[in-house]
Amino acid sequence: MIAWPQSTTALESVRKQVRARLAELGHLEEHAFPMTERVVVRAGQPCGIYFCMHGPRSVKLTAVADLQKKQLLFYGSDGQRAEQMDLTARKA
Secondary structure (H helix, E strand, O other): OOOOOOOHHHHHHHHHHHHHHHHOOOOOOOOOEEEEEEEEEEEEEEEEEEEEEEOOHOOOEEEEEEEEEEEEEEOOOOOOOEEEOOOOOOOO
């Protein structure tokens, strides 16, 4: 299991924030489209979580929770980084 977030409540909070922000970036309804996630592994150790919101017409909006640097990185449908946010400063 990943070292951070330590509780399922914290992880669920990150999921909700990511879902809301990706929907906002893509001008989508928040709960109208599925979001998948995968653990990111570096040198055999989990180091983050990759989120992908699957919108209409094969549109994909992504975010990466870098658990080592404690950052959330958001990417638009064009693959360009749209925003960066500290996990420690995230909204409750």
